[in-house]
Amino acid sequence: MNQTFVYRKHLRAPFKSFVRIVMLIFLGIFIMTFGLIFTNHEKMNSYVPYVFGIVILIMFFCVLLEAGFFYHFLYKQFQSINITLTDEAIVYNTAKKQIIIPYEDIKKLAFPSIKYTGGWIKIVYKGGNIRLTVVLEHIGDFIYELKEKLDEREMSQVYNEKKLFSFFKTAVFADGSWERVYHNYKFQLAISYLSIIITTIIIRFFDHSNNSNYFIYVSILAPLLGYLFSEIIIGIKLNKQFITGELKLFPRYPIFEHKVFKISIMVFSIGYILILLVAVI
Template sequence: MDKKYIYRKHLREPLKYLGAIVIFFILIFLTMFLSIGLNDKDDFIKIMGPLLIGIVGFVGFLILEFTLIYFVLFRRFKKVEVILTDEEIIYRYSKGEKRIPYSSIEKIKFPSIKYTGGWAKIIYTGGNIRLTVVLENIGDFIKTLKEELDRREMSDVYKEKKMYSFYKTATFSDQSWGRVYENIKKFIVITVGNCLISLVISLVFKDVEYMFSLLFAGIMLALVIFIIGELIIGRVIAKKANKDTFFVPDRDLYLEEKVYKYSAIVYSILYLVALILIVVV
């Protein structure tokens, strides 16, 4: 049995996701430029210079900050590999490799900070390692590790209640990140569509404020509805989970499709309501 676990791709390849974030803001800024420019050319000429400086400064700051975070934090995730074998945990990272026989594990703790998911701290003879919920398939890692420890009658090194709580959170995190990766393109399409509709509305009614209001409402509605959908899916999973058998269900694709279907309907209705309120009121 050799199982390898690595950190999620947005941590291993953050530059790709930086590009997506930059494109997102460029789309919004471009919509603003076109709306202001096509509605009032005189005002546009007056504010074009300061606006360009502001945009370039903002994007530059975003890139600089992300670069700093990459070298301080993200770069190390790229080289981390955790392997479970029949006899030990192998932890590979930028400074080398640690081999941790299961028999050397003294304690497993699960510290947590509210809303972050926490991490697993594996304390062994001579050191410790920490693994967060953004390790890909960490739920499977925890369950497999528990089975190996139980097989060696080492269940005293962990508290089952805390381990299960972390396992449930980690499994849901795995599933949630999977949905994020699958739906990121849809969010981009929604953003592009929202930009176009906002631009058209501002041109039809000759009012830039309509564009700002509708753009903000459309993006926020998409985020809020996605979060509500995740909460609904999480609640269903929590009801099916069983602490006594250390069980958390796999992804229910039928349920997810149903939630997304109704989410799309709710989003469309609320977006239409927001559009009417912004234009009429």
């Protein structure tokens, strides 16, 4: 049975969904900027709030225009890209053309990537090449299926087995990481916003130094560091689940992953707030 692969939904999303993402990010910038102004202990001129409002409005429209540019000239192309592994060939479709690559025409598989970070697979064939990034949905399954097709034709010479296995691990981790982002982003944003707000309140009423800017910036970093720490823990766990010598792994544990994510975010965020309280009181 032929299997078709597409890019992840955040790349295939319509423009209104893209704008929604931009607005959520901008809301964080707005809260942070408000916190920087609100924690300034010097007497504020009456016109400052109006200037602040105008600057934020201009920034929003500039970011929106930039987002529109990137969407139409970069992200929109992913909506129409899909790749199918048939019995005889790779079928690569874009909005403008279709490329059919018989497996016998494949000359080389290359894997420019950084382990557990990202990269792509480059399929070199007679007449050209195509590249597929780790943001391809279920790219681990794609790698496995492609290897099976090549091995059936005794074409293992077109890839380096060690590099292919290394990229497979990176691809599987990236695939799971995006799934976790989809599942957890609301919680991540809520904790990030809350971290900035609580920091702003503490600094406003308890801190009388000139270090408020640093505290506000760190209030954003704390939840982010918690997220990165959880990905490291999950990555270590995942590395033990791969079956040696095969492009297979034991089943994931989404409940465990979600628990690690939440605990890490909360520990780093609450830990930062406690350190802040000790520093200013």
